[in-house]
Amino acid sequence: MEERGLYYLFGFLHDYEGVYTVKSGYKAWEEENLVEASVSNSVATRDLWSGIWKLKCPGKIKHFLWRACTNCLPTKANLLKRKVVTDSLCHRCGRCEETTMHALWSCEAIKLVWCNDFSWVNQFEAAQGDFLDLVGHLMSRPHVLELFATIAWHIWLHRNKTRLGEHTVPLGMIRDAACKFLQIFKQSHDYPSSRKPTQPRRRGRWMPPNQGEYKINFDGAMFNESEEAGIGVVVRDSSGQVIAALAEKVAKPCNSELLELLAARRAVFFSTEIGVHQAIFEGDSETIIKALQRRTLFSSSFGHLVQETLYHASAFRSFSFSHTLRQGNTVAHALAQKARLSFPLLVWMEYVPPDIDMFVSADLAVH
Ligand SMILES: [Zn+2]
Numbered sequence: 001m002e003e004r005g006l007y008y009l010f011g012f013l014h015d016y017e018g019v020y021t022v023k024s025g026y027k028a029w030e031e032e033n034l035v036e037a038s039v040s041n042s043v044a045t046r047d048l049w050s051g052i053w054k055l056k057c058p059g060k061i062k063h064f065l066w067r068a069c070t071n072c073l074p075t076k077a078n079l080l081k082r083k084v085v086t087d088s089l090c091h092r093c094g095r096c097e098e099t100t101m102h103a104l105w106s107c108e109a110i111k112l113v114w115c116n117d118f119s120w121v122n123q124f125e126a127a128q129g130d131f132l133d134l135v136g137h138l139m140s141r142p143h144v145l146e147l148f149a150t151i152a153w154h155i156w157l158h159r160n161k162t163r164l165g166e167h168t169v170p171l172g173m174i175r176d177a178a179c180k181f182l183q184i185f186k187q188s189h190d191y192p193s194s195r196k197p198t199q200p201r202r203r204g205r206w207m208p209p210n211q212g213e214y215k216i217n218f219d220g221a222m223f224n225e226s227e228e229a230g231i232g233v234v235v236r237d238s239s240g241q242v243i244a245a246l247a248e249k250v251a252k253p254c255n256s257e258l259l260e261l262l263a264a265r266r267a268v269f270f271s272t273e274i275g276v277h278q279a280i281f282e283g284d285s286e287t288i289i290k291a292l293q294r295r296t297l298f299s300s301s302f303g304h305l306v307q308e309t310l311y312h313a314s315a316f317r318s319f320s321f322s323h324t325l326r327q328g329n330t331v332a333h334a335l336a337q338k339a340r341l342s343f344p345l346l347v348w349m350e351y352v353p354p355d356i357d358m359f360v361s362a363d364l365a366v367h
Contacts, residue, residue, distance in 0.1 A: 048132075049349075051139050054275035057146045058185055059243070063350050064156065065149040068100050069132045073156070075103050091163055100131040103159060104152045113155060113174045117147060151178040204325040206363040211238045213278045217324070218267035219332035220259035223340050227252045231263045232335025233270050234352070240364045244274050245331075245356065247339040247346045258302055260285035263336070264292060264321070265309040274349075277317040282324050283332075289323040330359040 048069060052062050067073050076098035080088040090098040092109035105114065106127065114121075126134055138145045154174045161168035169177050189212075209215040214235050221230040229252045235243040248266065253259045264283055271279050283289055290296070291306050313319045326333065334356050338346070352360060 050273050050275060055142060055146045055149065056186060057150055057182060059350055061149050061153045064153045066349065068104060068152065069135050071100055073100055075100050104131060104155055105134060110155055110171060113151060113171055116175050146182060150182045151175060154178045204327040206328045208238050208240045209280050213238065213280060214243065214276045215280045215282055216267045216271050217282045217329050217332040218263040219284060219329055219336045220256065220263040221336035222252060222256055222259060229253065229259050230336040230339030231266050232332040232339065233267045234331045234335060235271060235274065235276060242352050242360055243350065245335055245348045245352045246270055247335045247342050249339045249342065249344050257285060257287055260288040261302055261305050264288060265305060268309050268312045272312060279316055279319045281319065281321045282329065284324055284326045284329040286323050289321050292321040331356060331363065334359050
């Protein structure tokens with residue numbers, strides 16, 4: 001998180017001119033992430049989020065697209081609202097307000113970047129809406145949206161670099177650079193059979209999944225002082241990085257095993273929502289994991305939940321359930337505890353707050 005936090009911080013530093021302090025940048029960064037957290041909670045944006053996560057392009061580009069769609073980029077229009085800059089004019093054309101839509105799509109100066117592949121987009125229609133509408137329009141063609149997002153990301157990078165007077169690819173070459181970038185990414189991530197050998201399991205410690213797979217840890221926490229409980233889910237890749245995390249407050253179930261099962265079910269749903277298809281679900285309740293592995297408990301009072309969980313998991317390309325000790329499940333445990341003080345549902349993408357990140361770092365430090 002710290003690294004990503006700094007990334008955002010420096011993202012702001014790159015963008016600001018004139019009066020600027022690290023403190024105000026950090027505050028803006030925090031506000032930005034609050035906005036993001038609340039946006040990602042709404043059911044209305046769930047489809048968008050899930051659509052973006054299914055794209056076959058680097059995580060930073062998906063994250064950039066998400067931030068652009070939720071109007072979280074530090075465009076001059078947004079900076080003016082926060083009184084960080086005193087004018088909101090686009091530095092490329094000097095004529096229009098630099099909104100997200102203008103900076104990434106409609107500015108006359110960048111038309112040449114888009115004209116090759118996106119001339120079919122109805123300009124009149126596009127001019128009526130905002131950036132989110134434009135992305136919504138492209139969403140039905142994922143491979144088109146991948147190229148769109150990659151080009152938009154390069155345009156944003158170009159914008160930041162030119163404002164700082166740094167060397168960058170000229171506008172006229174951005175389209176080709178973006179295509180090449182995407183092609184290299186796709187080649188390097190096409191690894192159906194190149195699985196690395198399974199590492200020996202060090203009991204009790206969190207172990208990353210194989211390349212191309214995701215490990216989804218889940219846990220539940222009963223809150224004794226109230227009629228509520230918490231569910232924590234964290235999705236991590238083969239390098240141990242957090243792809244997404246969730247903390248959800250639920251009504252207190254009758255016992256902790258049922259809570260673990262609800263957490264397992266949530267983990268499966270959450271993974272589906274963010275477009276994960278190869279998953280190892282890991283929890284620390286032996287009873288529940290065994291029930292899911294052996295498909296037992298069907299006749300018990302919560303057999304229907306076991307069946308429902310397995311039914312949804314069966315849509316994955318591959319999935320398994322595995323048991324870990326509590327030491328191997330600390331991130332999910334901390335997320336479940338965090339639900340105590342949080343809104344009903346909090347979701348983070350690509351980062352987790354510092355109080356959770358310390359457990360992520362601890363997992364990585366032992367390898
Ligand atoms: Zn402009």
